[in-house]
Amino acid sequence: MRILLADDDEQLQRALRITLAARGYEVLHARDGAEAIDRAANGHPDLILLDLGMPKVDGIDVIRAVRAWSSVPILVLSGRTDSGEKVEALDAGADDYVTKPFSMDELLARIRARSRRPADEGDGGAVHHVGDLEVDLAARVVRPTGSDGAGHGASVRLTPTEWRLLELFLKHPGKLLTREMLLSEVWGPYHANDAGYLRLYVAQLRRKLEPVPSEPKHFLNEPGLGYRFEP
Template identity: 50%
Template sequence: MTSVLVVDDETALRRALRINLSARGYAVTTAKDGASALLAAATEHPDLVLLDLGLPDIDGIEVIRELRTWSAMPIIVLSARQRPADRIQALDTGADTYVTKPFGMDELLACLRVAERRLALATPAEPDLVVETAAFTVDVSSKVVRRGGVAVHLTRTEWAILEQLVRNPDSLISGKHLLTTIWGPEYADRGHYLRVYLAQLRRKLEPEPSRPRYLLTEPGVGYRFAPEA
């Protein structure tokens, strides 16, 4: 089943798209602004994104730009902006298709089918990813974390941070990247958010939270997951 993230500040349109796409076999997640869209993209990993440009907090162009720093998922813009310059800017930033409002459902479904064909040709099926350490195991595909064989409850935000780290073992991930991906671009300078959530993750997963072995801080730069500690 293809998963679709619908991003639009119009409640009626979000509801209509959810109903129509769900009836046609799509798994639909919705977001009403840019910050929640970036969070949903990072945590839900949709196959496709339907994105309005006129969002209340972050312009859709900035959402596209941020998504393209870490994902190649197809982005279909749905926008009332009809100037050629707007279309060109969106496509140059990383959108795959630009559909102007108002649009017909048949037109949108055709765009989705094109995007799905691209996915089928370009993206091999991702194998189940299970990351093991001596202290805990992270099943990324199932979104389950176990310590000593017992499932550990993580909040949605804790999982979003942990997933990005374990998907990139031994790689330094900047605090700015984590903040903008999970909370949104306007949170780029709020490093204390990460300090709080990393402390929570360490309490839940590290053998000695005050002396972390796996979830490491690189002062002034970012964070790193060291699976072979």
């Protein structure tokens, strides 16, 4: 597995390169945002570890640039703790967010969770419906019902992690999915108790797919238990 490590902290870069290489990962590195974009385009990494506060090009802009052509998993490593910045990074297309300082065991667990999940785990050519939207799992497209797929009818852009969560809901319509099950399936067993993370991503799906996000009809909360998807 090839990992692009984009961080301008020399000490952290060195520690991560040694740790990742010792576990069999091939490591590319970049020390500023512009170099990160270049390495992402030409180095074909399987995963990107990205600091947000880098010289030349900010990490958020790096995410947006990479997402213009690639769905490679992006795991943000950042000292920024503001929830608004986390939401901005996730909205831009990041898959995961680790706040510095972090434990190496946690980071390695998140990397393993990403590497276990190929980009497409869908139901072949299955097309599902969420209210007035149709979800084509094979094409990875969400668009208004009746859209001809030729640019008529604006499609809804989802991040890779939002796709994985949505696929789980689509595969189990009407069934209660516990928080622990959703977290383990999408982020790995290391995150089975991270309910706040799940709430954030369900809120993202509601914002993008519900007619009135504040009054959800499709992604329903079962207090203290989990969530239920109603088409």
